[in-house]
Amino acid sequence: MLLARGGGPAGRASPPLAALSQVLRLERSRRTAIVFPLQKLERYLAPGTDTAPFRLFQPGLAALQRSEALFRSGRGHPIDYVSSAVRMDHAPPPALPEVCFIGRSNVGKSSLIRALFSLAPEVEVRVSKTPGHTKKMNFFKVGKYFTLVDMPGYGYRSPQDFVEMVETYLQERHNLKRTFLLVDGVVGLQKTDHIAIEMLEEFGIPYVMVLTKIDRASRGLLLKNVLEIQEFVKESTQGCFPQLFLVSSVQFSGVHLIRCFVAHVTGNLPTVEAEKTC
Numbered sequence: 001m002l003l004a005r006g007g008g009p010a011g012r013a014s015p016p017l018a019a020l021s022q023v024l025r026l027e028r029s030r031r032t033a034i035v036f037p038l039q040k041l042e043r044y045l046a047p048g049t050d051t052a053p054f055r056l057f058q059p060g061l062a063a064l065q066r067s068e069a070l071f072r073s074g075r076g077h078p079i080d081y082v083s084s085a086v087r088m089d090h091a092p093p094p095a096l097p098e099v100c101f102i103g104r105s106n107v108g109k110s111s112l113i114r115a116l117f118s119l120a121p122e123v124e125v126r127v128s129k130t131p132g133h134t135k136k137m138n139f140f141k142v143g144k145y146f147t148l149v150d151m152p153g154y155g156y157r158s159p160q161d162f163v164e165m166v167e168t169y170l171q172e173r174h175n176l177k178r179t180f181l182l183v184d185g186v187v188g189l190q191k192t193d194h195i196a197i198e199m200l201e202e203f204g205i206p207y208v209m210v211l212t213k214i215d216r217a218s219r220g221l222l223l224k225n226v227l228e229i230q231e232f233v234k235e236s237t238q239g240c241f242p243q244l245f246l247v248s249s250v251q252f253s254g255v256h257l258i259r260c261f262v263a264h265v266t267g268n269l270p271t272v273e274a275e276k277t278c
């Protein structure tokens, strides 16, 4: 596997904590909060709470570093926006393993993708305060390893052809390895999220839930939402990975772990490494 090193072109600097080397300089507890935000919550749970799903995917430093290298552009390892599509026949050929990010308008899909790509500053990912900003499926190519798709949001001000566009994509995209369903960490699961979950379940598409904007939720609220969703996933879903992922695209918490999970599900990380613990 190619491990590209070095930064992108001069110009935009990477945000603090975008690179593991920056995180490793923090003291231990703060480091855990950034790399494994879900584990950080563990100590506030009542004794006897089932925390096994908190640690299903718990990569070691080598795996985290290997994944980060994939997300760092460099000579011989370009990371590029490829194209936007509203119809499947406009999508790029399904040549590489792919992951996509779906969720309600404004939940933070584009922001998370921007954070994932922060070590490739030449890649532009647009975010906006206004819901309904992303109107097309935006495809990004990470070297010769995988593609990543930023989807328009559902719910408020979603594009009219959303249902047709996204449903068709999910049903037809054979190289799709995992769907990341983003849920707002402050408000928890909403009615429209349940509709999306039903659709993923019905199509038999493997997915994983990501709680976003955790910097905005109090610890109590976050715990409540995490436990509720975890229970729901256990009792009512088949295709959802039992471990929730928590992210703040502003503070960078959870972003390194998602890079690693993307590398893992697209077959770019040896299984043994993904299973090793820190």
Ligand SMILES: Nc1nc2c(ncn2[C@@H]2O[C@H](COP(=O)(O)OP(=O)(O)OP(=O)(O)O)[C@@H](O)[C@H]2O)c(=O)[nH]1
Residues within 6 Å of the ligand: 103, 104, 105, 106, 107, 108, 109, 110, 111, 112, 126, 127, 128, 129, 130, 131, 132, 133, 134, 135, 151, 152, 153, 154, 212, 213, 214, 215, 216, 247, 248, 249, 250, 251
């Ligand atoms: N505090 C905080 N704000 C965030 C975070 N992620 C996104 N936001 C803000 O939420 C708003 C929406 O973010 P986007 O990333 O554009 O959301 P989206 O899901 O792509 O929205 P659509 O394209 O409209 O579907 C922006 O104002 C972001 O700055 C986060 O982790 N923390």
Ligand SMILES: [Mg+2]
Residues within 6 Å of the ligand: 109, 110, 111, 126, 127, 133, 134, 150, 151, 152, 153
């Ligand atoms: Mg967007």
